[in-house]
Amino acid sequence: MTTYSAVRTTGIYCRPGCGAKPLAENVQTFELAAAAEAAGFRACLRCRPYRVAGTVADEAPELVCRAVQLIIAGVLDAAGEAALAARIGVSARHLRRMFHEHLGVTPDQFARSRRAHFARRLLDDSDLGIAEVAFASGFGSLRQFNRAMREIFRAAPKELRDRRRKADRLTADGGLVLRLPFTPPYDWEAMSAFLKANAIPGVESVEDGIYRRTITLDGEPGLLEIGPGGPDHLLLQAHLPFWEGVIHVVDRAARLVGLETDTSTARQFLSTDPEIGPRLIERPGLRVPGAWGPFEVAVQAVVRDQLPADEADDVLRKIVEVYGVAVPGLGFGLTHLFPGAEALRGVEPVAELAREVAEGNLELECGSPEELGRRLEQVAGVSRRAAQLVVMRLGGRDAWPLEGDAGHLSPWRSLAAFHLGQGVVGAGLQ
Template sequence: MTTYSAVRTTGIYCRPGCGAKPLAENVRTFELAAAAEAAGYRACLRCRPYRVAGTVADDAPELVCRAVQLIIGGALDEADESALGARLGLSARHLRRMFNDHLGVTPDQFARSRRAHFARRLLDDSELTIADVAFASGFGSLRQFNRAMREVFRSTPRELRERRRRTDRLVADGGLVLRMPFTPPYDWHAMVGFLAERAIPGVESVVDGVYRRTIGLDGEPGLLEIAPGGTDHLLLRAHLPYWEGVIHVVERAARLVGLETEPLLAAAQLARDPVIGPLIEARPGVRVPGAWAPFEIAVQAVIRDQSPTDADELLARLIQVAGTRVPGLDHGLTHAFPSAEALYSAPHGAGDTVQALAAEVAAGNIRLDGAEALEELVASLTAIRGITEQAAHEIALRLGARDAFPRTPTRESESWHPWRALASIHLLTADREGGQMSVV
């Protein structure tokens, strides 16, 4: 977990390793950059803390973590804290109190900080216009964008663009290239192995260590490529139909490859376990993968659970019949995954269980947005005939439930609560690769 140091005498906060040497009695520490900003501090111009991974500590309550994931997904773009609280079953006042107690910010302050930091990265890394940066970062207007950048960085967007360094700019041969920061260690080899094992034919591919997938944005196709970039970041190349709301594309991609959660507490507690501890010692950079599209993950989990030997063939047939064709792509990519509505109405032949799942999701009876607790989500999924508890836990794991366990429970696994998701990924990685170590 990155800890930010704020200096009372200067009003500036820094990331670890900054060359500034303030007196210890003048320093306050914050776990989130947003918390430092909410307390009135501005980002250091030297170490640029907006360029490091800003994850939320995994010792925060699960309800707070679920709320954070909803905010990252855009829950406060066009709604307020009351609406967010309602999705989680609590009042706006209680939600604000939980955020203040555990993160040091309100939900609105957290959302504003993420937008501003993402915009600053775009100003550094890309050649997008100021207006494009504003709307790509989730701001509703240029006025709102300018005000937020002045509040967070004490400068206008134009001044920040002029201040960027020569090495910041990422030259793209097509598409938009962005750094996706992480706090080392991070095991890309294990992550890409997991994704390759579950790649949906025509929608996802892994070739030479690069993950690629098709996406759909408001009915328009796009393409994402994720590859290693350096010791503290991956590189995302996005080919998109428009730049508005790019922040959510990047954050969903980061969630997919496990960059949104740094499992420090989980790893520390599991490291004492005689089974999981040696696996963590061998591969400390293993993270829990997330999902680009929750419904896609749900369909895949059900099909792979019901027909493990024929799953790729069934998924390929489903994609051909119900998916949206995306012509002109390489690496075996041909279609975007269908929505629940499209899958429900198409004669895809994937079975009654998938049909029932699509109908329930399309009707809003099953929510896959991460707002539900693990027990509630598993119960709603297993109420559909044919969805096993193991498949439901696989879905929950990819949606961010930290205690999901898509394996047969054992006496040993009972001691891994509430971090069974990370334990199961370590077990899976060890099964697949025999414990080989590969950390970037």
């Protein structure tokens, strides 16, 4: 994972590979840029650490990882740390203590750093106005935005925009284009192949290595396109009705294609396994695919588990066409938004799943992965394999949607399963 080096004598922190050569005794390391900032260091102007992937270490406790996912989803935009702690069933004091111990920051500091770094990328990459950047990044006001940028980057937003380099600015025929940074290696060919084989007709498509999908933003339709960009980033092109809160759209897109997880610890652990080790050498950049929407991926898992691939595609297409909201004129085979749980309450084979979600009896985004897996298996029509596939794509690092016993691969079975399932990717890791 990325380790940031902070120099006590200059008060500056850098990403790996920066040309600065400080004395070793003056250097302090941090696993998160937010932790370096919380300790009073500012970002290097030469290596610009805000432009690299800032993933949380995969050995962090599951509780911390779940809290991070909720922060990424925007829980702290309109609520405090107490509400975040309540969502995962702990006290705010315990949550802060866990964040301090494992990340070196409080939840609020982590959230603020993410907003500020995203805003800095928008100032570099886009032509959005200052106010648009502020609200797109999740800040509640211009005053809050200006204060955070001055504290973290020691300059006002306009000054930061004036400093951007010519090569930073991204342009396209419509939409907002942004870089999705990752720490190499990353295998977009494998990820896009998985997404293509498992695409929901009418909602998702992959053509010429570009993944596209329909989304909703506060009830309004939008379109996302993700494709290769460079050795350390993908490119996201977003066509949205407005830019407010776009940080969460970008974060969800990154999670969908596996960029929000660091796999270094998992790869090191699995490399000694005689079956997985050679696969890691052959495809070191494989990441576990995520999901855009929890209910959507749960429906997909149940349908694909029960039916052959062609029949599953037909059923998913019918579900989308009959119960989804039509979005005309998009092209690329994209025609609808995926329907919500309420619309599918009486639709087989996902009627019971939809009913449980619609009535609030099944929460797909809270609780531990183990609890989610057990709860899903209690729902009629959801097999163990389907439940584990849902857990895997919602970020559970120890899911096992394959057959057989794989206890020796715990706690990193999700990555192992994806490596083993590449040969039958179209069948959804069957």
